[in-house]
Structures are given as structure tokens and as C-alpha cells.
Amino acid sequence: MTQVENKKQLIHHILYGVFLVLFLLEPLVKIFYDPNSNIRVKAILKLTLLAILVGYTIFLKIKKEVLIFLIILGLSFLIGQYVLIEKHSIFGSNLLKEAQGGDIYIFIKYMYILFFVGVYEKITTNENLTERLVNLFNGFMIINTIFIGIGLITKWELFKSYPYTTRFGYQGLIELAGESIHLYTIAISLAYIKYVKTKKYGLLVFFLLGGLMLGKKAIFLYLLLLVIVHLCYLKKKKILYGMGFLTILAIVFHKFVIAIFIKIFPFWQNLYESDGLVTVIFSKRNILFEESLHYIQTNWNPINYIFGGIDFASYRSEFGFFDLFLAVGILGIALYFWFIYKYFLSKQATLVKTVFIIIFITEAFSGGLIINIIPMIFLYLIAKHLERNYTTTT
Numbered sequence: 001m002t003q004v005e006n007k008k009q010l011i012h013h014i015l016y017g018v019f020l021v022l023f024l025l026e027p028l029v030k031i032f033y034d035p036n037s038n039i040r041v042k043a044i045l046k047l048t049l050l051a052i053l054v055g056y057t058i059f060l061k062i063k064k065e066v067l068i069f070l071i072i073l074g075l076s077f078l079i080g081q082y083v084l085i086e087k088h089s090i091f092g093s094n095l096l097k098e099a100q101g102g103d104i105y106i107f108i109k110y111m112y113i114l115f116f117v118g119v120y121e122k123i124t125t126n127e128n129l130t131e132r133l134v135n136l137f138n139g140f141m142i143i144n145t146i147f148i149g150i151g152l153i154t155k156w157e158l159f160k161s162y163p164y165t166t167r168f169g170y171q172g173l174i175e176l177a178g179e180s181i182h183l184y185t186i187a188i189s190l191a192y193i194k195y196v197k198t199k200k201y202g203l204l205v206f207f208l209l210g211g212l213m214l215g216k217k218a219i220f221l222y223l224l225l226l227v228i229v230h231l232c233y234l235k236k237k238k239i240l241y242g243m244g245f246l247t248i249l250a251i252v253f254h255k256f257v258i259a260i261f262i263k264i265f266p267f268w269q270n271l272y273e274s275d276g277l278v279t280v281i282f283s284k285r286n287i288l289f290e291e292s293l294h295y296i297q298t299n300w301n302p303i304n305y306i307f308g309g310i311d312f313a314s315y316r317s318e319f320g321f322f323d324l325f326l327a328v329g330i331l332g333i334a335l336y337f338w339f340i341y342k343y344f345l346s347k348q349a350t351l352v353k354t355v356f357i358i359i360f361i362t363e364a365f366s367g368g369l370i371i372n373i374i375p376m377i378f379l380y381l382i383a384k385h386l387e388r389n390y391t392t393t394t
Helices: 003-032 041-060 064-082 095-100 103-122 126-152 177-198 202-212 217-232 235-254 256-265 266-277 276-283 285-299 302-305 320-345 348-367 371-389
Strands: none
Touching: 003 041, 003 126, 041 103, 064 302, 095 103, 103 320, 103 371, 126 177, 126 202, 126 371, 177 217, 177 348, 177 371, 202 217, 217 235, 217 348, 256 320, 266 285, 276 285, 285 320, 302 320, 302 371, 320 348, 320 371, 348 371
16 A cells, blocks of 8 residues: 555544544533533534644645635625624624634534535545445434434433423434434435435334434424425325315314314423414524514624624524524625535435435524534535435436
8 A cells, every 4th residue: 555545544544533433422421521511522522623624634735616615704704793893793802702602613613514525525535434424424323213212211311302391302312402403304314315216214214213202393394395305206296285285274273283282292382372383383483583683683784784793692593594694694605505505416316406405494494404513514425425326316
């Protein structure tokens, strides 16, 4: 093996090792981590990965197109922050604190995937690494789903999505609720596409059950969209018409449907009675959205609409792409959409492309995908995997 090949193998092993440790940390952090501690173990490892990517960039360079995106988005963020009034701007705050957990930190989380893709695309012969990482992801999700089942049987608070509350839900070993939804939509999507190709449905059913046990409304939106996509793929027009008719009936008799829902999930009764159905559906995101609109009307000038300018800790809406718009404006979100299209969608078969789109639709209403590093990285890696292995899927 030549020196060049040795270097290639080394970066492959290093990246695989980092992600392996990240997955191994999930249960350890969940069981042993003190939420009041100032030490964020997983954040340290993500910074380590970022440092590796930076080091790799120095020697191999980043993909130029992605570098241009990063520079423009960075400038957009800085301009938007600069024209904000001082109390909301990073320039009127402690920059170190902003980098540790404020708006700079949030911006880095948004940009992390661009940097990762820019470096990963320059790694030669990365196909084997992609397959290893996708298999690692699948293995972790299988193990996590088993622990969801253990949680359901034992009622152990540690495995619950909402521990020490009456709200139903189990997310197993996954630490963050926002990540769990998207990790399962990604796992289900990959299993579904493989089912269409191979007709083997065991893993799909397994992940579907795990996703349903999360107890999160966003997963139901995703699954409804996936059912519609599958029926369109099978050209089952009569069933689609039937679903449309049932939807109309549900709207007409919505009070009856709501009464059944509240009876099954009594956790939501108080919120429904105090704030109404829309607030229940969006888990108070509609209220946060209204506050974000008020923030825009009060603090933005025309330049901010182009470049953004968010005080994320106080005014995020938790609607994924709307928060991205708040951070980087019209210019930034247009570039971000182009990046997603180019590196996630453009080379995919029609069915794969459609399934990815419903993942992003779910993100638009629930948040937690594009701002979370690990789900977004694995969505990209699975896009690379499907681009190579399932291009004939129609």
C-alpha cells in the first residue's frame, strides 16, 4: 500500500471512529451526564470532528462551490447581526458567550453540514466509508429501537421521550428529543426505499414501530406523507380518493375527532382548553411563530429581510426553515435550498427524491433537523448511499 493510500485509509478510519464514539456516547451521556454540568461531552467530540475537517481542508482544500456558499452565508449572518439594534446583536454581547451557546453557536450548527459536505466531497474513494457509516447508523437505530421496546415494557423513565410527565413516548438511548424524530424519519426512509427495491419489509416495520413509540406528532405527519407517496407510487387512486373523503369527514366532524384524541391522549386536554386546537397541533410553535413575527416587525429594517438577524435564544419559532430565514435572510435561505437540492436531491431517483422532500416538509413544521449536526450528516451520507445504489428506483 502506497503512502497516499495509507493517508486515505487513515482519514477513513478517523472519521468512522469519531462517529462510532458519538453513537457510543448516546447511552453513556443519557445515563451518567449531569444536565447542570458545564462540560458538554458530545459538543467536545463534535468540535473534534470539526477540527479534523479543518485539518483535512488545509491539506486537501474544501470544495470551492461549498466554500463560496459558506463565505456568503457567513457574510449574510454578520451583516444581519450588524444592522440589528445592539441588545439583539452579537456585536452588543459577549462574543465568547455567543460562540458557546448564543447566535454564533447556532449559526455554526446551521453551517456545519455545509462544511462537512465540502470536505467529504473531496475525500477520494469515499464510497466504502459511506457504506460503513450508513451501516453504523442502521446498527445504532436497531439497538435504539430495542431499547424503546424495553422502555415500553418496563416504563423506565430514562427511556421516555418526556420523563416524569404523563405524556406518552419512548425514545430509547437517544438523548435529544429533537434529534429522535429525524433520526427515525431518516431510518424509516432508508428502510422504505430498500423495501421498494427488495420487497423485504422486516426492518421497515421494525423502524415504523420504533417511530410510532416516540409519541411525537411530527412522526405522524411524516408517516401520513409517506403513505400518500407510497399510494401514488403504486397508483392506488381509489385509496387516495378514500383518504381525501375521510379527511373531509374529519374536518366536518372535527369536534368528535378532537374528543377521541383527547380521550386517548389526556395530556393535551388542558392546552386544548386554554389555547385551542392549533396550539395543540403545533405544540405551541404557533405562539412562538407569532412572537417571531412581532420580533421582525419591531426590530428589522429592509436589510434584515435580505440578510437575516435573529436573537435565537429569545425569538426562535421552532419551525425549521423559518428559523433559518431569521438567521440568514432571503439570500441565505435561497443558497441553503440550492445546497440541499445539489447535494441531497439532484442525482436521486424520483421516489428517493420525493421521500427526501417529505423529510424536509416534516422539518419545516417541526424543526430539529437542519440545526442538529448528526441527523443532517447522516441524511447526507444516506443520500450518497442511495445515489450510488438506488438510482434505478423510479
